[in-house]
Amino acid sequence: MIASSRPLVAGTTLRERYEIERVLGNGGSSIVYLARDLAKENSEEDNYVALKELHTDNRQEQRHFAFEGRVLKKLKHLSLPRIYDVYEDEEQQSSFLVMEYIEGSNLETLRRQQPDQRFTLDEVLRLMQPIIDATIYLHHQQPAIIHRDIKPSNIIIMTHQQRAVLIDFGIAKEFEVDATTSALRHCTPGYGAPEQYGNLSTDVHTDIYALAATCYCLLTGSLPVDAFERAATIVSKRIDPLKPAHTLVPEIPPHVSQALERAMEISMEERFDSVEDFWSAISQTPEATTGRKKTPGTVQAARKQRRRRIIQLTTVSAVILLLGIILAVGSMANAFQSPQSVHPTVAAQSTHTAAKPHPTATASATAPYPHLTTAYRGTLSNLSKQATGTMTLTNVQQQQQQISGHFTGINRAGNFTGVVDASNHILITISASAQQPPLFFEGVVRSDGNLVGDYCNQDGAGQCVGNYGLWSLSPTP
Known part of the structure; x- marks a missing residue:
């Protein structure tokens, strides 16, 4: 949570060293200032620095910010800004990253x-x-x-x-x-x-x-x-x-x-x-x-083969499942190409390979599907309108990969249908009404049981239009 969005005024001195001159930019909970490093005032070095402030009382964000600074401080490359210092200011309730000022x-x-x-x-x-x-x-x-x-x-x-x-x-x-x-x-x-x-x-x-x-x-x-x-x-x-x-x-x-x-x-x-x-x-x-x-x-x-395969998918569930596979693991290349076409370094580096098998047809037929509980509640963030609300899935029924139930959220309620696959991906569609287009939800079933992903409205051709954003749900008792 942001403690305050008001930027530091010109002339403010931090750590008795960095004097704020003006704001260079801001977004979210961070602000970047142009500042003078008073310790370098009498040296031949340029004494201007960029000061990035993270203003939040969220400890997780603060730890991530400090981690980011430590990582970047190790880097030395002409086309990357140099990081000079990372510190916290309890009086300002902020964390700061002191870096090279790039003018241009x-x-x-x-x-x-x-x-x-x-x-x-x-x-x-x-x-x-x-x-x-x-x-x-x-x-x-x-x-x-x-x-x-x-x-x-x-x-x-x-x-x-x-x-x-x-x-x-x-x-x-x-x-x-x-x-x-x-x-x-x-x-x-x-x-x-x-x-x-x-x-x-x-x-x-x-x-x-x-x-x-x-x-x-x-x-x-x-x-x-x-x-x-x-x-x-x-x-x-x-x-x-x-x-x-x-x-x-x-x-x-x-x-x-x-x-x-x-x-x-x-x-x-x-x-x-x-x-x-x-x-x-x-x-x-x-x-x-x-x-x-x-x-x-x-x-x-491969592209032609993929298009032919898509044409063959005539049911809504199959089409939705395909989109989840495309977005989640890029496994269509594996499903429709020979294994020899994949470079061997992918298996060593990819975050997907070590954790879970790619959802090929064989894997989907034999591997167990993630088990859903009967009800979920959480948040739905509408990025197109910059608004956040609640979302629920209730009366959730599951028959292997097929799921159904009742949805409420963004001033809307209705029944949903969808699928889950052996790689823990979930896809849900809320049917259209006379006044509203269908809603499409894509995401994953996490190891902690939570459901997270993104969503959008769909037009008659299934193309994303209008509202879109993120959703995150937790099981309810």
Whole structure:
């Protein structure tokens, strides 16, 4: 809970060292200030620093903030801001991160100043090379560090050095096998990968998606279609609404467009294995992009096979289950491709592989389904309206994977039907009424028995429209 949203006034001195000059930006419970380091006032060093304040009485958030600072303080790279100090101020009831002040313009601002609001391929390769190097550096840490919010507005071109710097590590995390993260509240539409929606795991593939989405926007001048909308449309309309980059800007070479598409696949396992592989495909000739993992022909064959499979799914439950599989584990690549097409390092690195088997047809037929209780209660956050309310599932009935019951929430009540699978994924649909469209809920059954995920309204074609957000439920006695 935020204790106060009022920023510190100019002239405030912290720790008898950092004098606040002005606010650089704020969001949520954090504020970033420009401050002078009085200890460096008589030195030749630049004495300006950026001071990030977390103002909250939530101890879990404070511990995460301190952890973030310790992790980032270890990093040394020209395209990452230096972290000087992390400390708590009991008088201010805040935690502070003291970091290098990066003066310059972000790539989103610079893009909008370009002709047609986009850069040429050569310009994008030049601008993004330092960011690629920085991301590779992060991923090669032990354990790997995942940024999870790469986008043009988080890339600063320094005024004096013309050096690109990747900023805003507010949602950075150390990657741990079997770790599960919940990050939709941090996910930037258009740049966030589908696994960032709900309580699903993220890894290096998440940053690869964001890097590709960033390059896509810089090259075309268009924000990529949001991953959640893409996944829903693929299921409902059997097409991906993301337009290939070269169809928007004919000057973009087809091999670059193809590399962007692959890096932004809904399925994590269909993306490149590493940032190095992605950048090699973008920056080299078409002949050099026929990768170690899959040839373009194999990828296209997999896509065709996936589309044929979707067409065969005629029941609502099957379609909903398919969307859950796409969003949760990217297992369609496994279900419709031979095991040899998956790079061996995925099994060693992926957060999904070690914890649970992929939900293939065989696994679903033999593995037990998660058992649901008869009633749940919790919160439903409507991100489209910035509102939060209560949600309940009652009279829950379960017949193996099939579930049903009664739903209340967001000024609505009605019966629901849905499915759970052997990998603990749950999908629920609340039927349409004369006044309201159907509601679609996707999520997971956690090991503690709680249900978490995301939701949206659907139109007649099953495409997400209108209200959307997060939900989290706990069993009730």
